[in-house]
Amino acid sequence: VLPKISLVATAVAATILLIGCGDDAAPTGPVVLKTAFNQSENNPQYKALVSFSDKLEAATNGRYKLEIHPNELLGDQRASLELVQSGAIQMAVVANPLVENFNKNFSVLAMPYVYDNPDHQRKVFTSGVLDNLFASTKGTGFEVITAYTAGARSVYTKGAAVTSPADMQGKKIRVMQSDTMIKMLSCMGGTGVPMGQGEVYSAIQQGVLDGAENNEITYSDLKQYEVAPYFSATRHVMVADLLVANENFIAKMDESDRELFRKLAKESTQTQFELWDKALDGARQTAKDNGAVFTEVDIKPFQERCKPLQAAMLTTPEQKALYEKIREMAE
Ligand code: GCU
Known part of the structure; x- marks a missing residue:
């Protein structure tokens, strides 16, 4: 009797062959960015991530999308940052203090009374003034893609x-x-x-x-x-909360995809501020x-x-x- 395992192995081998067939290959589906989130689906940050995913999927003709895991399902923020660093998952939302542990300059983003109000914070997050800081953790396995508000x-x-x-x-x-x-x-x-x-x-x-x-x-x-x-x-x-992504994953993206990804991530910050404001009352x-x-x-x-x-x-x-x-x- 043929052991079942060899049937499975044949099927797997056939699939690998198919994937390797260039233009004639069956579609392999979108690249999924597993994203860890520590709160619920009601949170404005979760909703902003969903809208980011929808826009990314549409703009790349379905080649990329986010798969968001809420409620600490992938561990608390410290654990999920480690998963991002190792490449086990691609993205996570983590609070600024966790990233301060890698570069002390981040502490400025969470200093007492550094922002006058939410509008001031939104301007800072969407202006590009933080881009160098965000890139500074490269070399430790992750980079910061954008920042979200978490109110006061x-x-x-x-x-x-x-x-x-x-x-x-x-x-x-x-x-x-x-x-x-x-x-x-x-x-x-x-x-x-x-x-x-x-x-x-x-x-x-x-x-x-x-x-x-x-x-x-x-x-x-x-x-x-x-x-x-x-x-x-x-x-x-x-x-601030920070959307972090695995460094190698970003580096390996096609350049035009990467630019699109970065642009839409930044836009999700604007969306997130609006959603936050609406949810407060x-x-x-x-x-x-x-x-x-x-x-x-x-x-x-x-x-x-x-x-x-x-x-x-x-x-x-x-x-x-x-x-x-x-x-x-x-x-
Ligand atoms: C806020 C913040 C979260 C953080 C949480 C906390 O909700 O948005 O990122 O995890 O505070 O206190 O742990």
């Missing part, structure tokens, strides 16, 4: 609102996995505990944390209001409908305490130059 981050807690640095004392607040974010939390008066997003809900629920800090959309979408209903609008920092309302209490906060005392951190974040000449360029773009 505020502190939310169980128990009571925090309206002053004194209220933050002794509070364990989850931060992203980066030194800057840990330092930021201490300058605000609390203690930053680094961890991946997927663990935050249960860590607050179990009392390992007193709260976290994030934008309204993430807060609402991940239902964190259920465990930390006091949202205090500290708006202490606007941290709904996110706040959903949180409120589910018991969240939003408190406005005087940010000046927090700003004062964070000034030394801001100065310490501008150490290299590149950081200073970039900071100046970003500030010049404010209205």
Whole structure:
């Protein structure tokens, strides 16, 4: 009896032959860019990626498309960045602090109070002023393709609102996995505990944390209001998210495809800002409908305490130059 395996092997060999047949070969289907995303399909970043994929597919006559894996299905942001570096997947959205670990100059993009408002941030992200910075991680397996907004981050807690640095004392607040974010939390008066997003809900629920800090959309979408209903609008920092791609994958693309890819990725940033703006009110309302209490906060005392951190974040000449360029773009 012929073992099954040899039938399979014959079929595989036949397929390989077919693929190798040049013009007469059967169509092999689009090149799929596996893309890791750590939040849900409701997130404006997910929607911007879908629109990017649709446009890329149309513009390349179906030769390229994205396959987006939401909800940390491919691991948290740190793990997915490693998958991109190794080429196991092609793209991921990761927060700026994770990329700061490769080039400290990125920290300028997530400095406290570097952008005056979302419009200022949008101008910076779509102007091309960051192109050199984005290319600077080449050699480590990935490059940054474009940046997305993740709004402004505020502190939310169980128990009571925090309206002053004194209220933050002794509070364990989850931060992203980066030194800057840990330092930021201490300058605000609390203690930053680094961890991946997927663990935050249960860590607050179990009392390992007193709260976290994030934008309204993430807060609402991940239902964190259920465990930390006091949202205090500290708006202490606007941290960019970065769309990163495997370096070799990009290098191997046909030049005209690569240009198209880069252009459409940049355009997706504009789309993403619009989607973000539209989603904000709904996110706040959903949180409120589910018991969240939003408190406005005087940010000046927090700003004062964070000034030394801001100065310490501008150490290299590149950081200073970039900071100046970003500030010049404010209205
Ligand atoms: C925001 C940001 C994400 C990040 C998350 C976090 O939601 O958009 O990229 O993962 O914050 O705090 O981990």
